[in-house]
Amino acid sequence: MPAIEPKPHQDLNPLSDPDFRATTRHWIEANYPPHLRNPQRRLHIAEGRPWYDALSRQGWLAPNWPREHGGMGLSPAKHLILIEELERHGAARLPDQGITMVGPLLIRHGTEAQRAYHLPRILSGEIIWCQGYSEPDAGSDLAALRTSAVREGDEWVINGQKIWTTLGMDGDWIFVLARTDAQAPKQKGISFFIMPVTTPGIEIRPILNLDGHDEFCEVFFHDVRIPADSIVGEVNQGWTIAKNLLGFERIFLxxxxxxxxxxxxxxxxxxxxxxxxxxxxxxxxxxxxxxxxxxxxxxxxxxxxxxxxxxxxxxxxxxxxxxxxxxxxxxxxxxxxxxxxxxxxxxxxxxxxxxxxxxxxxxxxxxxxxxxxxxxxxxxxxxxxxxxxxxx
CATH class of the missing domain: 1.20.140.10 (Butyryl-CoA Dehydrogenase, subunit A, domain 3)
Structure with missing residues (x-):
């Protein structure tokens, strides 16, 4: 099938699946940086930035976001085709927590102000996200987390530790599950917060994995103060939001x-x-x-x-x-x-x-x-x- 030359942010859903495959294959081959093909490990954002920027300019960073929020709005069939063509070419996986997790969550649960600020910055690459979920004693049993958030006036005060934070050293912002009611059943007293990693009191330490790469980090929170509107959704409803987000993650994983x-x-x-x-x-x-x-x-x-x-x-x-x-x-x-x-x-x-x-x-x-x-x-x-x- 002949490939068209897609314009930036063009709606490609009207194309037939064969035409869409030919078009995406042609564009990827013409725009993907040759030196980044088939990387041996996860790339840091500084390494993958040329590809991130190319996808951002084209409007292809978020295939499954609705078009009204800056995504491609692809059908599932076309999304799979795009994944297949990226794989076929050996394209690297970028730091994508903002694209695959935070974006869909804010579209569904965020305030208008949160969506207006964060969604464009995810798509432009101005803000790279990392995930604050797992803890040393709360991995698979995530609801056992002990990181706390206490309301003091117009602020929340965060204390605790997260671990296995993928590419945490590259993140500009982090999304965090923290306990806001220590007396409630463990799945009922958790809230969902977002904050810049430059907030005073946040410390990030890289962890080398088995093949010697610093893909993971541990993150410490020492009396971290964030504004009251840093919460996403309602207080103590973070587990419900997290389950939705885990659904998005498990689709991706x-x-x-x-x-x-x-x-x-x-x-x-x-x-x-x-x-x-x-x-x-x-x-x-x-x-x-x-x-x-x-x-x-x-x-x-x-x-x-x-x-x-x-x-x-x-x-x-x-x-x-x-x-x-x-x-x-x-x-x-x-x-x-x-x-x-x-x-x-x-x-x-x-x-x-x-x-x-x-x-x-x-x-x-x-x-x-x-x-x-x-x-x-x-x-x-x-x-x-x-x-x-x-x-x-």
């Missing part, structure tokens, strides 16, 4: 993006090693392709719910459970095939786009962050299948 990229990586590795004609290898690849197509179908089901404005139920947990298992399965196969290359974190010397050991390590935490697979399975067992504790 359950997207085919990482599994598709890993499968492409595996196929390129197989060709590099000259094993593409091995019957056992071909059978293994066909099995993985079919599993990936099944997952894409599941993803589309939930994406359609979001597009129709429907609330996501507990069954959305199936999406991340399935994706985590598939993503790790693909990288398991990668390690099994890589031979001596599996022992090195660095890319292959004769092809810098192949790094099987690092890809394997990157897939390990997927079954932990965003709600561990064990917790997600418990949610499905209890709230979808109706199984009691004794039956489980």
């Amino acid at each position: 359950g997207s085919p993006f990482q599994a598709t990229g890993a499968l492409d990586h595996l196929m390129r590795l197989i060709c590099h090693l000259g094993r593409q004609d091995d019957p056992a290898i071909r059978a293994m690849l066909n099995e993985l392709r079919m599993e990936l197509e099944d997952h894409k179908s599941l993803y589309t089901t939930f994406a359609n719910q979001v597009r129709r404005g429907e609330s996501l139920g507990p069954d959305v947990s199936m999406l991340k459970i399935n994706l985590s298992a598939l993503y790790q399965k693909i990288t398991d196969r990668m390690i099994a095939i890589a031979g001596e290359h599996a022992a090195l974190l660095d890319p292959l010397q004769d092809d810098q786009s192949l790094y099987p050991a690092s890809a394997f390590i990157q897939a390990r935490p997927h079954s932990i962050y965003g709600g561990s697979s064990e917790i997600q399975k418990n949610i499905v067992a209890k709230h979808v299948l109706g199984l009691s504790e004794t039956m489980r």
